[in-house]
Amino acid sequence: MIQHDTARHAADSSAADRSTAVILNIGKSMNRHHSRLPLATTVWIVATLTPWMAAQSSSLKPIVIRAEKAWLEPGKSLERARFTIRGDAISEVDQFEKGSKAGSDVISGAVLTAGFIDLHNQLGPTNELAEKVESFTPELRADQAYDPFDARWKRVLAQGITSLIYAPSNTSIAGGQAILLRPGLKPEKDAPATYVKFSLTREAQSTYKRPTSLVGAVDYLRESYRNLRSRTPRNLGAAELILATTVGGNSSVGIACNRPEEIQAALELSKEQNLDSFLILGDATGQFDPRILDDVLPTLAKEGKRLLLPALGSKSSQRAQALPAQLAKQGIPFAFSAASDRNNGINKCQWTMAMAMRSGLSADKALAALTTTPASWAKISDKAGSLYKDRQADLCLWSGEPWDLRSRLLLVVRAGKIVCDARPEKDTPMKDSPTGESHR
Amino acid sequence: MTAIPLIGGSVGLACALALSSPLPAAYQGSEGDLLPPDVKIDWFGPAKTKAAKEAPKAALRKAGSPELLKKLLGNRRATFLKVDRYFLPSHKAKDAAILDSEGGWLAFVGSRFQAWFPKVPNGAKAQAKARMLDLTNESAKAFLLPGLCDADSRFFRSSSDLRDSGLTLATPAAASIALWEKGWEDLPLTTGITTLFVPAGTAATSSGHGALVGLSLRPLMLQPKGGLSYRISSLGSRGTNLSRDQVVKALDKAFEAAEKYKEAKEKFDKDLKEYKKKRKEYLAYYKKNPMKKGAKAAPAKAASTSRKGGRRRVGLTPAELAAIRKLPREQQRKAMQDLMRKKAGTAQAKPAAKDPKAGSKTAKTSGKAPARPKFPKRVPENPQYESLLSVLDGKDFLRVEAHRAGEIRALLELKKKHALDKLVIVGATExxxxxxxIAKSGALVLLRPDTLPSRGYDLxxxxxxxxxALLSKADVPVCFGSAxxxxxxxxxxxxxxxxxxxxxxxxxxEALTKTAWLASGGQGNAxxxxxxxxxxxxxxVLCVLDPMGLRHAGGQK
Known part of the structure; x- marks a missing residue:
């Protein structure tokens, strides 16, 4: 990890010194060929490059954001915080003096939090995220179906989500590998999988392909693991190789399940194969069987299993709203999966936190379920989910506490760049909507 | 107002409660529950008292007298609450206020606010028969406000009833409301919502009175005469500008027809009054001059001698015809016409000029029997027009679903034309x-989460x-419904x-309480x-206070 940080620091330094390097190189070149270059050419080169270099230096200008309070991580805040962002990382964290005025180039707000992380995102064409004929395809990578130019990523960013794990859909029992992405950015080449996605839900059961039932689905997975043991490593295919990495907890597994019997089966399978797994609740519409509150919560608490919950909305039942508070009470780790394009224009992350808090969840737990918890599950705690020096510059600036629906998300910074700016002074004149947004 | 007991497992309990307690006073009053008795608030009009007109906030905050305190402390039905802050709605949106209780006590009888007392002596507390609850012990920031209202709920209605497209303005929700439905029980104690407005239908162009259901009482309280619903457009259905225009015109024509109906009814009432007067005279005459045996009473009206249209068939006798035939052929036609005109003129001879002294008085004095009065033509009862008349008379709210700016504009013109006092624009996307x-017209706006459809539009x-927020800034009263x-x-x-x-x-x-009640055509009671x-x-929610008493969210009484 240290090596990784050093490498990134080196990269940042080189980026910061890029303009200096360019000037030096030109200088060297000019010195070398001094005798050959006529004066007019030299003047022309300097005149042409000066504006370009000025533009380069302005792009490297640090972004300074200050807030009355910054949640460095849930439960740990810094009053009058000032963050300096250079490149794609937070280069400095300090405090500004009380009553001091912010300069015109400083962005101000009330509360600053880390960018949210969505552990299970399927935005985009659903039928592209799973094989239709085969139901066991763990070797497939979800990022192959990712379209960075999809206009809906803007809406995801406007909710404060700066990192997401793009996951296969629930329609295959082993749909493929979920990959960490930054919404709207091109994926890193050969990025490692965050987890392998399994599904025991009814969506994975079809009358046209195996499995057709829950018992069939569990048996399919068991059989696949049995076959793995009977083969030598050399004989393993691509699918078996991916499956092999999950045995013993080398790779995480996310198992989609909605009903108590599916959760029970997932727990048994995890125990048998010694999987490092977490359970993904909610179907395509974010609904799940509320019986799990009565039937499986004690088992989950005993097993110490982690739960990924769907976003809460106005249509969520009282029991679904009460689930996060009950999980927190029983000490079951949980995170929220909040991104959805069916959000009726509302900020699902903020809405989910507010609804869960109405049912008794504490503010720290609500914020953790969208920042530090998913970061640790995705093994990116050293990069995202908190606001410390040298972390990725993924930030959300709010007009109040993020879980309070009376506050607005003012600014989103992803990888050191402002990707969403909804500050009142930036509001466009009213065009197509009362929010001042335009369809065009 | 009608009390409909909860049907189901708790029938016995519901019946027992219904028998033991009469209809709570809060349901019968028209003033806000949270307002002190000296501030009479008419939600639908200007403030009635001088105090409320001049300084409503000061009047709302007037401390109760020591005599009143003593009286209330001795009242077993009274409740004294200590909270940190409280919200008082007012007849004017600008007068509504969130007030700090400053360590004082708020006194209620049932759910009716009585007064604010800055201090209650400890000795008096110990001897009080009234219930004293210091809610700041449970939460230092305890906040009291009227029960919230969902101004457009779908509880207690089956989806098939709501989708019935054959409803009319004469089909009220109360006729098919299913108060035995479950699922709403935890709403008051989890969300603070104590009143729901249930429309009669959602699919029909027009539907009758919606119902207001008070959730905080057992049995559930039903106020059956909520606002009427009309639908110009919905986002779920496709429509053209022409078809929507037809709906607006139809509503306009319905109001015109209702106005004519009202005129006809008024004429009937006037005629009936006259008939009763004449009949009295008629009976009085025969009481004074009893009829002799075999005599007949004066007919109601002399039989008309003329046919409809003022013409009467005139026949020619065979002798007259023979005389005409004897004339030259070219004169026969003219002679026949002249003769017939002559005969007809005789038949339609004008009746004798009316005696100016004629009439009942003359009849009495002259001894002539008055004519038997004729019962006026009755106007058949039309429930649809009756419903519209209640809107025209300003008794009920008309809730019209309209989304596009053009529709809303047409609706405001309609409001102006027919002088509608109470109009709610439902949905109101644009x-x-x-x-x-809208602010100038005085209409209310009811916003719903489905204001924009979830699919088919770039949200x-x-x-x-x-x-x-934008409408509120322009002083448009806004409320919310869940749909x-x-x-x-x-x-x-x-x-x-x-x-x-x-x-x-x-x-x-205000949007969650007073404006929502207004748009529903009723009042909250908790x-x-x-x-x-x-x-x-x-x-x-810590607790709910309703006419039946105080209920704690934790289940404690």
């Missing part, structure tokens, strides 16, 4: 385009709360979002105490 016109973020069942719980959160867009907290609380600011996410 109301933000004409806030001044603009936060349309509803942004629109609510669903469990979605009711998200109404306070929706109001909180509107605050994020610039609506004031007072306006947001109060809710939250653990903190009702719009903050960590606020929870």
């Amino acid at each position: 109301a933000w385009k004409l806030p001044e016109a 603009l973020s936060e349309h509803l709360p942004a629109q609510a 669903g069942r469990r979605e009711a719980g998200s109404l306070p959160l929706m109001a909180a979002r509107a605050v994020a867009h610039g609506m004031s907290e007072t306006q947001a609380l 109060m809710v105490i939250f653990s903190g600011d009702p719009l903050s996410p960590d606020a929870r």
